[in-house]
Amino acid sequence: METDQYLDMFLDESREHLQAVNDHILELEKQPDNIDLVNEIFRSAHTLKGMAATMGFEDIASLTHKMENVLDGIRNYKLKVTTEVIDVIFIAIEYLEDMIESIADGNDGKKDVTELVARLDMIENGKSINSDGNNEGEEVAATLEAQSIAKLELDEFQLEIVQQAKELDIDAYQLTVSLEDECILKGARAYMVFDVLEKSGDVIKTSPAVEDIEDGNFDESFSFIYVSSEPPENLQEQILKVSEVKNVEVVRFVVDNNSPQKEKETIDKVEKKAEMKSNKKTKDDKSEASHHGSKTIRVNLERIDDLLNIFEEVIIDRGRLEVISEEFGNQELTETVEHLGRVTSEMQSLILSMRMVPIEQVFNRFPRMIRGLARDLNKKINLEIIGAETELDRTVIDEIGDPLVHLIRNSIDHGIELPEVREQAGKSEEGHLTLRAYHSGNHVFIEIEDDGAGINRERVQAKAIDKGLISAEEAELLSDDEIANFILSSGFSTADQISDISGRGVGLDVVKSKMEALGGEISIKTEKGKGSIFSIQLPLTLSIIATLLVKVKQETYAIPLSSIIETVLLEDDQILSAHGRKVMDFRGQVVPLVSLAEVFEVPSEEETNEKYHAVVVVKKGEMLTGLIVDSFIGQKEVVLKSLGSYLKDVFAISGATILGDGEVALIIDPNALIK
Known part of the structure; x- marks a missing residue:
């Protein structure tokens, strides 16, 4: 099978599964008795193993298979979570991360995992669970497995059901139910037991046969294999509520797995398992999976960049159309341009959100x-x-x-x-x-x-x-x-x-x-x-930003709205001086003033004697500064364009934009002017 076309998908999903394992292992160290966490880790490791085997990355498949064995031992109460187990799994995660990144760099992803696999083997074979722990479910399974209960034999079909349930993180148990000695209607009591369990799982096999149990043809007890996601203590509690039930013994049913498991699974089998898994989920989980799975696709970041670059041109043309519609004064043209403005604003938010990822x-x-x-x-x-x-x-x-x-x-x-x-x-x-x-x-x-x-x-x-x-x-x-x-x-x-x-x-x-x-x-x-x-x-490095356009002499500048607190008009006597600098009284707070004409050395052909001074108050953290300009033009969404490598260090300028009339306006970086 040609796998190159699936490589990017394999790398993305592998990183996600490794991160999930990493997060859950950290939680497991704090909650060593939480089997649900172990099941989550097992599921991620199992999926990664299957993907790696299908793609032909044998070292990854081998290492995840050994991790899987240790995790299986933990969730079957044969091993317990120790610092050593956590440490070795973390080392395995680091190895897997290295191999995944090696593959991403175009290499074969091979790594010597012999020593690590040996350590995992030692943990798998040399550790036994200590049943002195505080976890109730752990005590039930560990104590009862120590008892001499005859293990029921399953045929090939029944074993397959148990194996598939295990892959879906559904456990199999052997239950032995004992009735009171004086119980007369044993068949009726057995029926009540099965009726109680019917909602939580499925009975695979009984001993004696179902007909004999229903007819009461058994001594004081009967046994059966039962698959369920319920913990063993819950099963005990449910059955003991049935009258005349004397005792319930629950043993986790473990399939003897002497035959080597197939490392490479066919695509059909993988799809079959995925279909079974989705069918077994609860309605809520199914709904959520449907919502997120069927409506989510992976898109290369370069395509989003290309889309954004094209959309920037649309924004520039939109600005040009707004200027033209104002010149013509045609009502239909004006309404169409206004509608275009609303639609493009929504498109802008959508495209930019596609580039945003949580930290x-x-x-x-x-x-x-x-x-x-x-x-x-x-x-x-x-x-x-x-x-x-x-x-x-x-x-x-x-x-x-x-x-x-x-x-x-x-x-x-x-x-x-x-x-x-x-x-x-x-x-x-x-x-x-x-x-x-x-x-x-x-x-x-x-x-x-x-x-x-x-x-x-x-x-x-x-x-x-x-x-x-x-x-x-x-x-x-x-x-x-x-x-x-x-x-x-x-x-x-x-x-x-x-x-x-x-x-x-x-x-x-x-x-x-x-x-x-x-x-x-x-x-x-x-x-x-x-x-x-x-x-x-x-x-945020947004390419399209909302700004306030201002006039300084003959030049037009754009100030990002996100930094602006307020715009004010000051008379000459409202501009004060402190420590040799111009300041203003802004609601009882002394705010320094900065003249953009002086900062950018904007040339002027004639002197102006305006009575009022236009000031834009900008904020950085808790610090305020007033930027003196000549006049306000209005708000405008503009496309932020880089000035290029030759002009990248221009003081207080973060980029430039093209306005609707073709004029180039510089975009101010207010943070550089606030000191």
């Missing part, structure tokens, strides 16, 4: 990394993720992963203290690390906050003075946060020795450079003994 795609990689670092450093760290659903442009998502990794490693290594040090400082042993993401205007903010020791002002200040970044006199005038931001300077480090994990300050200039290259910024807030917050501000 959890980046955040999801961190819990496992933090777990490993905490163990390596003998620290206790609780990770909290807030706002993982926050959406960001795909191109930005692909670039911010490594900088965030560096900042997180920094916080864990040098921010959060050792448990004993924290106790001496009156803190809890467990350090708290928060990853937070949220939208604000046309930007996304990402914060890495720790409750560690904070950044030592004295050491950073001494180093900054030593490197000649500031003088001792200037340093005394700066706040702790301003001093802390020096660690973002090139080559700046206060570490006594270089750590293989990180060194606070080592490489942070690279993080800063990366953020600036993405059109973002990074800042630091710190409090000694309390912790630090590294805050990253990133643009």
Whole structure:
């Protein structure tokens, strides 16, 4: 079978399944008795194994098969979840991730997994469950399997039913129901037992035969094989409600699997299993699967980019049509252009949303990394993720992963203290690390906050003075946060020795450079003994933005609406002076004023003596600035075009756009003007 055409789909789905395994394993470590989590992990591993085998990637199929065996042992209560099991599965995930990325790079995805497979074999064969645990279902199965209950024999057809149920995460049990000695109507009681269980599963085989059980032709007990997604303790509880039932023994039915399982499955069989699985789901799950599965397709990102580029031309032409309709004054033309405007606005939102992905795609990689670092450093760290659903442009998502990794490693290594040090400082042993993401205007903010020791002002200040970044006199005038931001300077480090994990300050200039290259910024807030917050501000990188067009002399500029608080008209006597700068009183707050004509050195042919000054009040965080312009033109949706590599560093200009009359207007970056 030619598999090249399915490669992209295989890579995408493999990454999704590995991420699902990663997330569920982290949860399983906290809830080792949660068999539902084990079933979820098993399902992902099983699917990945089938896909890899079909595509011919034998090393991936072999490794996932061994993982599957260990997980099967856990969910059948033969093994229990230990730190060793979690560690080995994490190593297996890392191996699989490496192999998947190798395939994505055009290689064969081969990797020496012999040692890891051997470790999984040891776990599979050498670990037995300890039935002293607290999980009730675990106790039921473990205790009853130890009893001498004769195992019912199944024919080939019945075994196939059990195997298929197992692949759908539906368990098979052997139940033995004992009635009271004085029970007279044994057949009626047996019928009531089967009636109770009918809603929760299916009976595969009985002993004695069904006819004998219904006629009461058995001693005090009868047995049967039953497939159900219900936990064993629930089955016991349901049956014991039937009167004159003395005892119920539940044993998980395990199929002897001496024959090697086929690694490569035909497409027909895979489709048959998928159809069975969908039929077995509950109505709610089926509805949700139908909604998400049948109406979702994978689209190459380049196609969306091409669509967006074409649509940008439509926006420019729409602006041109609006100008023409105003000139002609034709009612029908005006109405048609207005309708076109509404439709294109909806199209714009739709196309841009197609490029947006939740930031959890980046955040999801961190819990496992933090777990490993905490163990390596003998620290206790609780990770909290807030706002993982926050959406960001795909191109930005692909670039911010490594900088965030560096900042997180920094916080864990040098921010959060050792448990004993924290106790001496009156803190809890467990350090708290928060990853937070949220939208604000046309930007996304990402914060890495720790409750560690904070950044030592004295050491950073001494180093900054030593490197000649500031003088001792200037340093005394700066706040702790301003001093802390020096660690973002090139080559700046206060570490006594270089750590293989990180060194606070080592490489942070690279993080800063990366953020600036993405059109973002990074800042630091710190409090000694309390912790630090590294805050990253990133643009959404939307190509079509809503702006306010303003006139400065003969030039037209566009200011993004997301940054604008208000527009005001000031008289001459309302423009004040403070510390040699022009300011205004904005509702009791002193706001600095910046003249765009002066900033951009806009030439003027004649002097104007206007009585009023038009001011656009813009905001960045908590800081406000008033931009002085000549006049307001009005709101307009414009296409943001890059100025190209030769003009990429123009101060306070983020791009340009073509207006409806063919004029080119520069788009202002208000953040650069707010200081």
